[in-house]
Amino acid sequence: MPRPEKHxxxxxxxxxxxxxxxxxxASGCAExxxxxxxxxxxxxxxxxxxxxxxxxxxxxxxxxxxxxxxxGVMYGKVGKAxxxxxxxxxxxxxxPVEALKMPVEVW
Amino acid sequence: MPRPEKHxxxxxxxxxxxxxxxxxxASGCAExxxxxxxxxxxxxxxxxxxxxxxxxxxxxxxxxxxxxxxxGVMYGKVGKAxxxxxxxxxxxxxxPVEALKMPVEVW
Numbered sequence: 001m002p003r004p005e006k007h008x009x010x011x012x013x014x015x016x017x018x019x020x021x022x023x024x025x026a027s028g029c030a031e032x033x034x035x036x037x038x039x040x041x042x043x044x045x046x047x048x049x050x051x052x053x054x055x056x057x058x059x060x061x062x063x064x065x066x067x068x069x070x071x072g073v074m075y076g077k078v079g080k081a082x083x084x085x086x087x088x089x090x091x092x093x094x095x096p097v098e099a100l101k102m103p104v105e106v107w
Numbered sequence: 108m109p110r111p112e113k114h115x116x117x118x119x120x121x122x123x124x125x126x127x128x129x130x131x132x133a134s135g136c137a138e139x140x141x142x143x144x145x146x147x148x149x150x151x152x153x154x155x156x157x158x159x160x161x162x163x164x165x166x167x168x169x170x171x172x173x174x175x176x177x178x179g180v181m182y183g184k185v186g187k188a189x190x191x192x193x194x195x196x197x198x199x200x201x202x203p204v205e206a207l208k209m210p211v212e213v214w
Contacts, residue, residue: 001165003179003214009116009161053162054116058108069176072110107110 004050006091008036011065012053023056024063028079032064035083049091059106068096074107075100111157113198115143118172119160130163131170135186139171142190156198166213175203181214182207 010033014025036051057065062076066086073096075086082100090096117140121132143158164172169183173193180203182193189207197203 001214003181007176007179009159012162050164052116052164055119055160057157057159069114070179072114072177074110107108 001050002047005048007050007052007069008086008091009052009054009057009067009069010036011055011057011063011067013056013060021060022063023060024065027063027077029064031080032066032078032083035080036087039083039087043087045087045091049087059102062102062106065102071096074102076102076106108157109154112155114157114159114176115193115198116159116161116164116174116176117143118162118164118170118174120163120167128167129170130167131172134170134184136171138187139173139185139190142187143194146190146194150194152194152198156194166209169209169213172209178203181209183209183213 010029011024012029012033013023015021015023033053040046040049040051057067059065059076064078066075066078068090078100085097117136118131119136119140120130122128122130140160147153147156147158164174166172166183171185173182173185175197185207192204
């Protein structure tokens with residue numbers, strides 16, 4: 001990808017069923033990653049928004065975790081329906097989505 | 108992890124042997140990821156430097172790829188021996204390592 005204006009990192013860490021830490025995979029990250037891909041494609045935002053899947057970023061219990069740089073804003077419990085909000089309000093509009101931010105003690 | 112001052116993303120994408128795109132795994136990213144982990148541990152930099160493995164970030168032919176935010180500086184062909192330089196000069200010293208930067212046409 002070319003150097004993007006906003007870079008979205010989606011945790012796609014998986015762990016075995018029943019693992020005490022859980023994982024972003026168990027809480028639905030694949031659907032979130034897919035929705036970002038589809039929306040970026042639909043809106044032709046490839047040059048503006050970068051999208052990368054990652055391993056564990058830490059807050060497994062409040063995932064799926066989505067991190068946006070260069071601001072360093074991390075979102076938790078992100079669902080498929082939140083993706084459009086993040087894209088429109090934050091990535092395009094420039095205003096992070098307060099209601100989805102990780103608790104301060106986590107990030 | 109707590110919100111870090113610098114966040115290092117190391118591509119750890121793998122592909123089957125002989126795949127035409129190659130991969131950062133084929134060019135030695137595991138050794139690079141491991142060296143970052145060891146150096147961060149040795150210097151007790153957990154709260155200052157975040158470290159996350161990622162899927163493909165694009166420039167597979169000039170990997171291993173290492174991306175540092177919030178600056179958005181991407182390094183290519185990073186070897187184990189470059190890790191100390193990146194940590195000391197860039198992550199702690201604040202000056203990106205020009206010689207290791209990806210070509211402008213790539214990032």
